[in-house]
Amino acid sequence: MKSLVLEEKLKLSLRDFPIEEALGPRDVRIGIHTVGICGSDVHYYTHGGIGQFIVREPMILGHEASGTVTEVGAQVTNLKVGDRVCMEPGIPDPNSRASRLGMYNIDPAVRFWATPPVHGCLRPSVVHPADFTFKLPDNVSFAEAAMVEPLAVGVHAATKARVKPGDVALVQGAGPIGLVTALSALAAGCARVFLTDVDDTKLEIGASLSKAITTINVGKGDATAEILRQTEGWGVECVFECSGHPRAAGQVFDALCPGGVVVFVGIPVEPFHYDLGKAMVREARVEQIFRYAHVFPRCVGLIASGAIDVKPLITRKFAFEDSVHAFEVAATAPKGQVKMQIELP
Numbered sequence: 001m002k003s004l005v006l007e008e009k010l011k012l013s014l015r016d017f018p019i020e021e022a023l024g025p026r027d028v029r030i031g032i033h034t035v036g037i038c039g040s041d042v043h044y045y046t047h048g049g050i051g052q053f054i055v056r057e058p059m060i061l062g063h064e065a066s067g068t069v070t071e072v073g074a075q076v077t078n079l080k081v082g083d084r085v086c087m088e089p090g091i092p093d094p095n096s097r098a099s100r101l102g103m104y105n106i107d108p109a110v111r112f113w114a115t116p117p118v119h120g121c122l123r124p125s126v127v128h129p130a131d132f133t134f135k136l137p138d139n140v141s142f143a144e145a146a147m148v149e150p151l152a153v154g155v156h157a158a159t160k161a162r163v164k165p166g167d168v169a170l171v172q173g174a175g176p177i178g179l180v181t182a183l184s185a186l187a188a189g190c191a192r193v194f195l196t197d198v199d200d201t202k203l204e205i206g207a208s209l210s211k212a213i214t215t216i217n218v219g220k221g222d223a224t225a226e227i228l229r230q231t232e233g234w235g236v237e238c239v240f241e242c243s244g245h246p247r248a249a250g251q252v253f254d255a256l257c258p259g260g261v262v263v264f265v266g267i268p269v270e271p272f273h274y275d276l277g278k279a280m281v282r283e284a285r286v287e288q289i290f291r292y293a294h295v296f297p298r299c300v301g302l303i304a305s306g307a308i309d310v311k312p313l314i315t316r317k318f319a320f321e322d323s324v325h326a327f328e329v330a331a332t333a334p335k336g337q338v339k340m341q342i343e344l345p
C-alpha cells in the first residue's frame with residue numbers, strides 16, 4: 001500500500017510499503033481521508049527522533065486523521081461501514097495498571113501512531129480499535145475532524161486547569177497547540193485569554209480567532225507588566241505554557257494570581273528551571289499534561305456545536321501525491337501557516 005515513509009532523517013518517500021494488519025474482533029478498518037501535519041512528524045523528518053524515540057527503520061508518518069469505516073470486526077457494535085470517523089492515535093494496553101486507573105495516556109505500553117517503532121496513518125487504510133474511533137456528526141468535515149487530535153491537547157490542558165467561568169488565562173506560545181489551547185480555555189469558560197509569542201504573524205492569527213484573545217509580543221514588550229496592568233494587579237487564574245521555551249517556561253508564575261494554576265503543555269527540548277519560591281508565595285497548583293485522555297468525543301462535540309471553530313487554523317492543503325513536498329514546506333516553518341493537511345484520494 002502506497003504510504004508516506006520516513007526512510008531515515010531528511011529522507012522521505014511515497015512508496016509501496018508492506019504492512020500486514022489483521023482485523024481483530026474489536027477493530028475497524030478505516031479508509032483515510034485527511035491527515036494533518038504535526039510538529040512532531042516534521043521533527044522526526046528533520047531530526048530523525050524526538051528524545052528517547054529514534055527512527056531506526058523506515059516508518060510511516062502521520063497521526064492526525066479522519067476517514068471512513070470500510071470494515072468492522074465481529075464484536076464491534078458502535079460503528080458500521082460507511083461511518084465517517086476520527087481516530088485517537090494512542091492505543092494503550094487496556095489491562096495495564098495505568099489504564100485501569102483511567103490514565104491510559106500515560107500507560108508506558110501505549111502505542112502511538114508515528115512514534116517509533118509504530119507506523120503512522122499517512123496511507124490509504126488503517127486497522128484501529130473501535131474504542132479509539134469516534135463517529136462524526138454530518139456537520140463536522142473531514143478537515144475539521146483531523147483537527148480533533150491537536151485540539152484534544154488543548155481540551156485536556158483546560159480540563160487539567162479546572163477552568164472556572166470568568167477565569168482569565170495566559171497562553172504562552174501561539175503555535176498550533178497554543179492556539180487550540182486558547183480556544184479550549186475560552187470554551188471551558190475563560191472570560192479572556194492573553195496570548196504571547198515573539199512572532200507577530202502567529203499573534204495576528206491568534207487575535208483573529210476571538211475578541212476575547214489579547215495578544216502581546218514578548219519580544220517587544222513586558223508581558224507580565226501588561227497583564228498585571230490589565231487585571232488591576234491581580235494576574236491570571238490560569239497559565240498554559242505552550243512554548244516549550246526555557247525562558248518563557250521559567251517565568252510561568254510572574255503573571256499568575258494567588259492560588260492560580262500553571263499547566264505545562266509545550267515539551268521542552270532541554271530541562272529547565274522555574275522559580276519555586278514564586279510558586280510557593282502564590283500556593284500555585286502546577287500540572288503537566290502528556291497528550292490527552294477521554295477528550296476526543298468532547299472535541300467532536302465542541303466542533304459540532306460551534307463552541308470551537310477550528311477552520312481558521314487549517315491554512316493549507318496538499319494532495320497525497322504531493323506529501324513529500326508538503327513536508328519539505330512544513331520543515332521551513334512558513335510564516336502564516338498554522339495547520340497544513342494532506343488529503344488522500
Ligand SMILES: [Zn+2]
Nearest residue numbers: 038064149150
Ligand atoms: Zn499532533
